[in-house]
Amino acid sequence: MRSTTRERDGATVWDVAPPARPSRVAGVGMAGFRDRGSTSGGHRVIPHPAVTLVLEFGTGPLIVDAAAGRQHRGSLVAGLGFGGGSRVRGEHFEAVQVRLSPLVARAVLGISPADLDGAVVALDDLWGREALRIREQLGDVSSWADRFALIDALLARRSQARSSVDPEVAWAWHRIVACHGRVRVDRLAAEVGWSRKRLWSRFQSQIGLPPKRAVRLVRFDHAAHRLVAGGDAAGVAADAGYADQSHLHRDVAAFAGVTPAALTGEPWLAVDDIAWPTHA
Known part of the structure; x- marks a missing residue:
């Protein structure tokens, strides 16, 4: 696994850590992100053809300023194609971002992509205390490899529900x-x-x-x-x-x-x- 710092206009944007191997769950991709205190102004969210699960931890909050004027802090789920003027910001946050094919999203999340309607939902509202437990577990391990293994095991367990997609x-x-x-x-x-x-x-x-x-x-x-x-x-x-x-x-x-x-x-x-x- 490698961690790379990307820069724009001379300022550090994010440290990015990809996993060494694909997820055991088909239709799932993940990556680790660490902010170095440079995103206070926020970065524009570009829509992507996946449902996004963000598992946040670290010393500072991850903040999403949605286009509709609502603000979200911490771990979240964003519906298919979310973006449209929304911005992400925060200082010294760390997070594992998971991209879910809409074909597996319902089994993993426990909610249909259609119910998300392209919007953002706090993970606490979907998973309750389990969301807090995952945050604590991510903070307790020191390497990205261990974090990816932890999340992959979680996704594999949750994805065992039968697909509801024709x-x-x-x-x-x-x-x-x-x-x-x-x-x-x-x-x-x-x-x-x-x-x-x-x-x-x-x-x-x-x-x-x-x-x-x-x-x-x-x-x-x-x-x-x-x-x-x-x-x-x-x-x-x-x-x-x-x-x-x-x-x-x-x-x-x-x-x-x-x-x-x-x-x-x-x-x-x-x-x-x-x-x-x-x-x-």
């Missing part, structure tokens, strides 16, 4: 992700043998987004990482399946609240190749 919905989600959002909803419906209306209803109730919104989110995520990797906007727009560059600008503004040029400098995306190397 095989057709799971197939459609995998198809959307595999083709980076370059697929039409009516084609997905035809491929699983459902009507468009049935796919729309089942997908939204089980994944947490309507399929068209999920397609846009996955396509945006792919394009955003291509931009951060140095791709020009016109080339990225064509590769990602946008009708033209203006449609890419529209989606970047809708999901991230910035222009494609500004998106490439966001710390949230700058650490992705370290925290989530399999994604990169």
Whole structure:
């Protein structure tokens, strides 16, 4: 396991620690983050096609200023595609961030992604005293390797609940992700043998987004990482399946609240190749 400090404009942003091996639970990725007191102004949250579980510990609180004006402190769960102007800040916090495929989120969390509705919920409200117990356990171990092992065992135990996702919905989600959002909803419906209306209803109730919104989110995520990797906007727009560059600008503004040029400098995306190397 390695820990890397990422910088922006000469100031330390986060120390990032990826695990040495994948989680034993399919559809789960995790990484460790340590702040060095530089995020008091906050960093913009960039939406991602996963449900996010943040297990916070350390000497200072992790604070999320949600776009709706609500503030959240400590461990939390964020719904699929959460972001849209929200910011993360705090001083001297440490946290394990877990990205959950919406296919396993309900089994792990005990709540459907649809019930989250893209918002943030305090983990205390979902798990009660278990959330406090996990925080204490994370603080008692001294290495990231031990923290990852602790969280992985927790996720494996909680994920043993039977999946509530229809095989057709799971197939459609995998198809959307595999083709980076370059697929039409009516084609997905035809491929699983459902009507468009049935796919729309089942997908939204089980994944947490309507399929068209999920397609846009996955396509945006792919394009955003291509931009951060140095791709020009016109080339990225064509590769990602946008009708033209203006449609890419529209989606970047809708999901991230910035222009494609500004998106490439966001710390949230700058650490992705370290925290989530399999994604990169």
